[in-house]
Amino acid sequence: MGWRVNVPTGSLELEKVDHLVLAVDPVFPHSQPRVFAPAAGNEYGWPHVEQQGLLCLRSTRDAVPIGDRVAAHLKDAEELLNFSSAKRREEFEREFTAYWSQRATNGFDHARVRSLVSPGGVTREVVYFLDARFNCYVIADDMEALKRWLRNTGVNPGNKQIYQTWLFRLSRPWTPSEFPETGEEIAKLVPQDAVHKCLEPGLRPPFLFEVETDTGAAFAAVVLRGAERRDVLRGFRHLSRVPPARIVNSYKNRPVERCRVARVDGAWVHGRDHPSSHILIKNRKVAIIGCGSIGAAVAHLLAQAGIGELIFVDPDSLTTANVSRHPLGVSHVGLNKASALQILLRREFPHLTFEHAFSKRFEALGPKELDQLAGSDLIISAGIDFDGEAALDHWRGRLQRTPALLSTWTEAYAAAGHAVLLYGNASILSGFDEEERPIFRLTDWPDEAGALIVEAGCGNTFQPHGVIDLHPTVGMAAGLAIDTLLDKVPISCRRVWMGNPTVVEDNGGMLRETFTDRHTMREFVWP
Numbered sequence: 001m002g003w004r005v006n007v008p009t010g011s012l013e014l015e016k017v018d019h020l021v022l023a024v025d026p027v028f029p030h031s032q033p034r035v036f037a038p039a040a041g042n043e044y045g046w047p048h049v050e051q052q053g054l055l056c057l058r059s060t061r062d063a064v065p066i067g068d069r070v071a072a073h074l075k076d077a078e079e080l081l082n083f084s085s086a087k088r089r090e091e092f093e094r095e096f097t098a099y100w101s102q103r104a105t106n107g108f109d110h111a112r113v114r115s116l117v118s119p120g121g122v123t124r125e126v127v128y129f130l131d132a133r134f135n136c137y138v139i140a141d142d143m144e145a146l147k148r149w150l151r152n153t154g155v156n157p158g159n160k161q162i163y164q165t166w167l168f169r170l171s172r173p174w175t176p177s178e179f180p181e182t183g184e185e186i187a188k189l190v191p192q193d194a195v196h197k198c199l200e201p202g203l204r205p206p207f208l209f210e211v212e213t214d215t216g217a218a219f220a221a222v223v224l225r226g227a228e229r230r231d232v233l234r235g236f237r238h239l240s241r242v243p244p245a246r247i248v249n250s251y252k253n254r255p256v257e258r259c260r261v262a263r264v265d266g267a268w269v270h271g272r273d274h275p276s277s278h279i280l281i282k283n284r285k286v287a288i289i290g291c292g293s294i295g296a297a298v299a300h301l302l303a304q305a306g307i308g309e310l311i312f313v314d315p316d317s318l319t320t321a322n323v324s325r326h327p328l329g330v331s332h333v334g335l336n337k338a339s340a341l342q343i344l345l346r347r348e349f350p351h352l353t354f355e356h357a358f359s360k361r362f363e364a365l366g367p368k369e370l371d372q373l374a375g376s377d378l379i380i381s382a383g384i385d386f387d388g389e390a391a392l393d394h395w396r397g398r399l400q401r402t403p404a405l406l407s408t409w410t411e412a413y414a415a416a417g418h419a420v421l422l423y424g425n426a427s428i429l430s431g432f433d434e435e436e437r438p439i440f441r442l443t444d445w446p447d448e449a450g451a452l453i454v455e456a457g458c459g460n461t462f463q464p465h466g467v468i469d470l471h472p473t474v475g476m477a478a479g480l481a482i483d484t485l486l487d488k489v490p491i492s493c494r495r496v497w498m499g500n501p502t503v504v505e506d507n508g509g510m511l512r513e514t515f516t517d518r519h520t521m522r523e524f525v526w527p
Helices: 064-078 085-094 096-102 143-152 183-187 193-197 229-233 245-251 293-305 318-326 339-350 367-374 386-397 469-487 499-505
Strands: 003-004 021-025 033-035 112-115 125-132 136-140 165-170 204-211 217-224 257-259 261-263 285-289 309-313 353-358 378-382 405-412 415-421 491-499 518-523
Touching: 021 064, 033 064, 085 096, 096 217, 112 204, 112 217, 125 143, 125 193, 125 518, 136 143, 136 204, 136 217, 165 193, 183 245, 193 245, 217 405, 285 293, 285 367, 293 309, 293 339, 293 378, 293 469, 309 339, 309 367, 318 469, 339 353, 353 367, 378 386, 378 469, 386 405, 405 469, 415 469, 469 491
Parallel strands: 112 136, 112 261, 165 204, 285 309, 285 378, 309 353, 378 405
Antiparallel strands: 003 021, 021 033, 125 136, 125 165, 204 217, 217 257, 405 415, 415 491, 491 518
């Protein structure tokens, strides 16, 4: 339903608007009223005017009386249509990327651009690769960063498939009326000594633009289409002999393709350019020994947090029985857990580093593999057996530079979980009794009844719990890992998750005196 609201002639800054249309949909008042200014058009001459003259206005709350809501929207419309020229420019600049995206050439039918470029730089040369499979340009600061990202996504280009282009740092955001329309507008910005590298005839080079706005760095891109190579070369034997001015002129009157930019650099992925831990952990290396349901889940969280490099160690292959508790799905059954996790995280976070995956027990690692672990900032032991813990503890104690160690596991039914952080020569073994059980455990199980389930026919055992039961311990361990890398934990400690004690008692277990709370995390000094 809609109503025409007449506006006195000349009463608004946007003088051609003589009426508004107030409209509500069938869901109203559980939706927002809409206000149209049909005469405003949709040529991006006025900020916050969308298709068919729809005005982009502040939302009102459902609880406010209907009449007051309508009045508020009409008042906001009046304010918007009375913006001064300075205010209009301010609004266009503030939402630069939104207007650039709205005026992208034919939406997604044309080339898309992904940017690995670090924000905050100056006008400079950068490099790009055209992924013909998706008609997608990937732009990066340098060849090494670009090739590493592409390899992680399954593409391995040669050096000749990577080209130079240019990033321009704008002094202020363009308004829609200033957006480039022709290739010549961009080509003439390229330095003379870079014309032959960046404007090679026959290619369709992308160019990237960065500008600082009130809400952070903003990126835009264009793709140029110039004259055919033979036309540019006419009269010259080699491209190097063609004057730069002739190459630039070959883009005259040729429309540019304005492209949206999807940022895939770490600063954006892990914090949208706003303060986050990423800047402090992007150069850290973490080794994860044990890539089961706990270790793999912790690894995924650390990758999401932006840890620069992860190393994986696990001898086991994924089985169908693992799938319900493991980040790897059925498509990975039969594959080594460490290698499959490496491949999965490479594809999901190609800007990070996952160079090493060792499909062995820790005790079987060779000198070069151990050197990789020794170079880590943190080693995480996730749910490995006592023999593995003992071997890791012994090896770590002999290193000149000792990485921090975080050991994590759960008790039966994941009713309790542990994450022990050790610095220097502190030994995890000092926390175990003669029966190789943690001294600080929270539950006891007479004759292990109920604590472990034996699979029929094969002798394998497993703890009876689901993926939801694991998550408090996984989150606790990952949080302790991040705190360690951010230097927030000055001394060795252990964190404990106390879950649901009823689960223990109902299944024949006994609570120790130290199981004092439910659904609570506690931290203690080690030992």
